[in-house]
Amino acid sequence: MDRPGTAPGGITGDHDLPDAMYWFEVFSCALLCWCDGSLQKGDRTETVLDPPQSGAGKAGRAGKGVRLWRRVVTVAAALAVTAAGVAGLAAPPAAALSPGTDAAGTHAPAGQRQAHKAGEKRQPDLLLVAKSHQGDFIAGGQGVYTITVTNPQGISFGRDFTVTDPLPEGLTAASFEGTDTSFWRFCDVGPPVTCYLPDYELQAYESLPPITLIVNVASNASGQVTNNVSVSTRDEYGSSRESASGSDPTTILPASSSLLITKSHPQGDFNAGSLGSPFTITVSNSSPGPTSGTVTVTDDLSPEFHPYTMAGNGWTCVKDSLTCTRSDPLAPGASYPPITLTVSVDPAASAPATNRATVANGGSGAQASDLVTINAAAQPAPWLWIDKTHGGDFTPGHTGVYTFLVSNQGNAATTGTVTVADTALPDGLTVLNMGGGGWNCPDLATLTCTFTDSVAAGDSFPPLVLLVTVDPDATGPFVNTVTVSGGGSTPDQDIDPVILARPSLQIDKTHQGEFVRGGRGQYTITVTNNGQAPTRGQVTVTDSLPQGLRAAGLEGEGWHCDTATLACTRTDALPPGGHYPPITLKVKVNRKAPCTVVNTVTVTGGRSAKAQATDPTPVNRDRPGHGHKDPRHPATEHTTTPTTCH
Structure with missing residues (x-):
């Protein structure tokens, strides 16, 4: 009988039959062999039990007994092996054992453990799925979710992946714009939203390409919704299980009843690798009354675009955050002056891209989208970006540092000379030096530096540093603009506003004890610098004594x-966090002073804003321990105690 599988002796074959069936066949074969031998003529089991006989009969019976006992031993051995096989069925499979252990739970030799690891294909215990969204959603508008699946395990594995997103009430799927559909082969807006990736080997610590899901927000949606997403997997054996899930709480703002926003690109299709492609954003008021409060416009640029300028008449715009604000009221039916957002286009872009803008006023807002067709570039090109930063707030009389960072975000290396120019250094700043590794800065008067080495796509230039001094009389803030051009790229620019660090003086005033009519009192005045820069110039403290008080002395160290005039001055600088020695003001209290006097003190100068402090002071009727003679009994002197003023 052929054994399909692995026999106890180590003989291997095709595993067509379960182990239990094999051991049953072994046992049956042994039993049949024994029965066949026992039923042969002259070979009955009873004779074996008879006492041994002498002579030839004894020898014949002894030989038959030996053969019979061999059969019994064979059956016993078959039973034992069968029991071992059944016990083997109950043992856990090798794949379920802990790494480095054998079937008995003991640690296997290192060589066996290594062989086991090399031959197995373990599945991970967990995947990670992350979901995020861009900003608050607006009722009646659209929103964007990004879903990412990651393998956090230190081993790779292959299987099918299915991402499922049952969108919450108020949200419906619109498209998978921006998703790599050549990778995620089967994406369906549902419901539920699903994306399927078959037969993929996910490497250790690798993330699958993100899924970008565009959703429509119902016009009556509001509050907060939680979007749950899950990824399920199916292994090579067809077994499936839930591997991971994630959630993303999302705030939905109600649609504004008054503001409308439109976005367009009036100059037609954009060309990859071009500069100057403008978007126009317009906000209008559809309500019967004027707007009130701050109106904020925020643009959400697609990665195919890079902002170059953002401005509008009457708007305060910040290019880095792509926001514009204003607070003047907008009449019913009127529109604010448009905002123009000029961008450069990625040289590698070719597919249509959507640009979104949102307007918010209070807790409500509106949203608009603009789909742009991008004409592919004829050939790869560099794409230069420049970023300008400064080290903290600038302080009058001290140095300040600007840092310029230029990078190539395109799909080709730069060619030729790249030029960085600081177009107009603000008043109040003086250049000390400008330079960086590989940069040539021959003339500090023009603040222009050049770089001639080629920089590959995705790489950055060495940092360029501009060192300046801040004029002691500078007022700030400073707005500095820098540009980069050349190298075969479209130009770029960045604007860096700098706040001037200033002193901030605080003044405090306290009194000691109780004031009594006809007596004396004392105030203590303290000046502290709570700002970020030392004071500069004269600092003046002025006290305004109220009715009922008269100055008896005013002094302070320094x-x-x-x-x-009840004024004290000094010119020494007070550093941030420091305080001047206190000023002591002594006063006399008039016998007819009111029950409460309020003393006010002011500090000015030192390049700080004016500060003021008050000290309400209660006044009692009599002086403590004051003695007087009774006019009716001149020889008798009475001592009185102060009483509350009424």
Whole structure:
């Protein structure tokens, strides 16, 4: 009988039959062999039990007994092996054992463990799925979700992947714009939303290309919704299980009842690798009344575009955050002046891209989208970006540092000379030096530097540093613009506003004890610098005594004080976090002073804003321990205690 599988002796074959069936066949074969031998003529089992006989009969019976006992031993061995096979069925399969252990749970030799690892194809215990969205959604508009699946395990594996997104109420799938559909082969807007990737080997710590899901937001949707997404997997044996899930709470703002926003590209299709392609954003008021409060426009550029300028008459725009704001009221039926957003286009872009803009006023808003066709470039090209930063706020009388970072975001290396120019250094700043590795900056007067080496696509140039001094009398803020051009790329520019660090003086005033009519009192005045820069120039403290008080003395260490004008001055700089020595103001309290006097003190100068402090001071009727004679009994003197003023 042929054994399909692995026999106890190590003989191997095709695994066509289960182990239990094989051991049953072994046992049956042994039993049949024994029965066949026992039923042969003259070979009955009873004779074996008889006492041994002498002579030839004894020898014959002894030989038959030996043969019979061999059959019994064979059956016993078959039973034992069968039991071992059944026990083997109950043992866990090798794939389920802990790494480095054998079937008995003991640690296997290192060589066996290594062979086991090399021959197995383990499945990960967990995948990670992340979901995120861009900004708050607006009722009646559209939103964008990004879904990413990651393998956090240190091993690779192959299987099918299915991402499922049952969108919450108020959201419906519109498209998979931006998703690599050559990778995610079967994506369906559903419901539910599904994307399927068959037969893919996911490497250790690798992430699958993100799924970009565009959703429509219902016009009556509001509040917060939670979008749940899951990824399920199917292995090579057809077994499936839920591997991971993720959620993304999303805020939906109600649609504004007054503001409308439109977005367009009036100059037609964009060309890849071009500069100057403009978007126009217009906000209008559809309500019967004027707007109130701050109106904020935010643009959400697609990655195919890079902002160059953003401006509009009456708007305050920040290019880095792509926001514009204004607070003047907009009449019913009127529109604000348009915002023009000029962009450069990625040389590698070719597919249509959508640009979205949102307007918000208070807790409501509106949204508009603009789909742009991009004509592919004839050949690869570099795409230069420049970013300008500064190190902290600038301080009058100190140095400041600007850093320019230029990178090639295109799909080809730069060719020829690349030029960086700081177009107009703001008033109040003076150049000390400008340079960086590989940059040639021959003339500080023009603030122009050049770079001639080729920079590959995706690489960055060495940083370029501009060192300046801040004029002691500078007022700021400073707005500095820098441009980059050449190298076979479209130009780019960046604007870097710098806030001037200033001192911020604070003044405090306290009084000691209780004031009593006819007595004396004392105030303590303290000046502190809570700003980010030291004071510069004269600092003046002025006290305004209220009715019922008269100055008896005014002094303080390092202060020049005048009791007649109740003013103290000094010119030494007060560093941030420091305080001047206190000023002591002594006063006399009039016998007819009101029950409460309010003393006010002011500090000015030092390049700080004016600061003020008040000290409400209660006044009692009599002086403590004051003695007087009773006019009716001149020889008797009475001592009174202060009483509350009424």
